[in-house]
Amino acid sequence: MSVVTSQSQVCVVVGAGHAGSALAVQLRKEGWAGRIVLIGEESHLPYHRPPLSKAVLAGEKTIDAILLRPQTHYAASGVELRLGERVVALNRSARTLQLSTGEELHYDFLALCTGTFPRHLPDAPALEGVFQLRTADDAVRIRAAAGVGRRAVIVGGGYIGLEVAAVLVSQGLQVTVLEAASRLLRRVASPVISAFFADLHARHGVKVLTSVAGVELLGDGHVTGVRETTGTVHAADLVIVGIGVLPETVLANKSGLEVENGIVVDEYARTSDPFIYAAGDCTLHPSARYGTRLRLESVQNALDQARVAAANICGKNVLYDALPWFWSDQFDTKLQSAGLLLDHEHHVVRGDVRNAEGKGFSVFYLRGDIMIAADCVNRAKEFITCKRLISERIRVNVAALVDEHCSVDDFAASEN
Template identity: 45%
Template sequence: MGKDIIIVGGGQAAAQAAQSLRAEGFENPIRIFGDEPHAPYQRPPLSKKFLAKEIGFDRVELKPESFYADNNITTHWGTRITEIDRKGKRVMTADGQAFEYGKLLMATGSRVREINVPGFEMDGIYYLRNIADVEAIQSHFKDGARLVVVGGGYIGLEVAAVAKKHGMDVTVLEAAERVMSRVVDPIVSHFYERVHREEGVKIETGVSVAGFEGDTHVTAVDSGEGKLYPADFVVVGIGIIPNTELAVECGLDVQNGIVVDENCRTSDPDIFAAGDCTSHPNGIYGHRLRLESVHNAIEQGKTAAAAMMGNDKPYNQVPWFWSDQYDLKLQIVGLSAGYTKAVVRGDPESGRSFAVFYLKGDTVIAVDAVNRAPEFMMSKQLVHKKTKLDPARIADESIKVKEIAQG
């Protein structure tokens, strides 16, 4: 391979791909272009320990700057790619520079979904996606400050938990009838709603946001039903959108993400894609997925690097995710959509440790584990092997976890 590899994006997939390219034996120059002024860092801690000021940037940075210099990886932090010229095999930056590539990796990630209601441009309304967002939100961390969180998904609830631990008055507004409704069964939703309320967080479900009140700075959130929720500041967490604009503009196949095969190749054989921005085939579930997870970004980064070197290592793994709220670690294995039965192991009503097994027929397709590491670890293999289980054995805690699939 005689030309540079260019990586567009400065997140987890980009950093992993660069590292894996060197591990795969690629010796020519690598260039990474990232919009942010920082080297790639972990995003999950931003709404957890980093937001809580329990750790600093040194604990979320994926690799020190010296790693890139030592491995002949030229970094262009704070540099936006504005165009991909597939015919000329080059990329153009916002300041007019052009760089040629032999192979190109698009690891453009995703951005927050913004709320477009009256008053949405006022000061004091934030999203949480990067370091700058966290620093802006932290400036309002004062005992007794009134925070309204719009959105009861992972991010919203994690922010609510951190803010409450810092002595703030916290209200969560969720448009659906329960929190985390897109990813968990009502059993898990109701458990988390109860825990948050016990911690002092006010949770309002079935509430849509019609607008924000205030002159130049937000003072309240308007539900549009005659109710205002006073706020000193607001954090909005209503989902993310894949960054596919560059791919669309240069003519790549895009359908709810940049379409790639199991080796992260796009419709152009010299362009690959990895991470949040991709739509990829998954043999376990039998359809395409677009995943927003660290695990997906890391594994696709590895797969793309191998494929660029002509060493195909198809990506076909069970998705998994996690969320930290208070002393609770929720670990999710697989995708529960389409399940026909949810079987509980443990007691979510009286304890803070249980697991929910999602069955389609009698086959395990997903597991939610709350403070249940053994169930979490075992469930990866259960889902991957499409294991059939007896619901009675799942629920019976006298049967050891490793013995559930026996008999």
């Protein structure tokens, strides 16, 4: 579809997170001549979400220090910011949005960047001292509740739960992690990485329990503990529930857009309505690279897909099929992961998994001599090389991967 952008046109972006902020600013760079309105229900200027479970929770950074862009940047790009306002309804035939203030807003093009929201424990009572971590305000609340010597129980051993555990135990709290699956990070990481983090946390004094099927919050007014179905009770002054997120699709659903596990978009980030695009955690997109549809929860996906959506709203024809990558910081380790563990045949390890805080290690996932994915712990240089090898499907020299005497320059097979 060819698009002529004129000064009278309006593009509204709903959701002022990583994707929404990037999309709004990129629209102008792509040549959008009309109004750009960025609406977000959080009252803060758009900020980096990853530090919430890291430097912000640790008290090392304030919200002002993690803004994605200064306010002046939006003004300079001609992006009108509407913060602290929620879009409550979408009328596709009239091309209007209704805001929580009651105001109605017309759009010519719309971008949905509504992200995700945390899953709740089923049937859990509303108790003080129980937290989830998605927003800057959540992080501030958890920090205020986390005093030295307090007992924190974290329900869920995914990346966010583990990052919170690392910060809280480092701050002198007694920390227990309860994970339902048989290993930590089961949904997102290989057994090698799960075992590494279980050991890392145990060595730092975190009590990690897996295969904890079903938990019940205890307390009257304020939480006092968490009871397993076996009857075991873990006393708690605070509980953080980190059991995953769900895509925020309510506007898309109610207005009849195609929605499955996320807002369905094509490879151009376009929804089932040609005037509506979507980007970030809320989308389900086709990946030619993996031959399947993906809903990713990462900054990489939010930013790369947002840029593609902005270009296509401006009439370009840009495909989205970027290599997924992710990172997590826990104690003194930085894990950087590239690619998805969807179709590898075997893996090899470079370095010493037990001595990772020193020299680090990497795990390479392979199909034949093609690298499919890599997890690099404290090995930034290997991560950068692997991103290229995976993305370009370059054949690798498996012997060189595991031989620490070989450098990253030897990773590619010489006959490439």
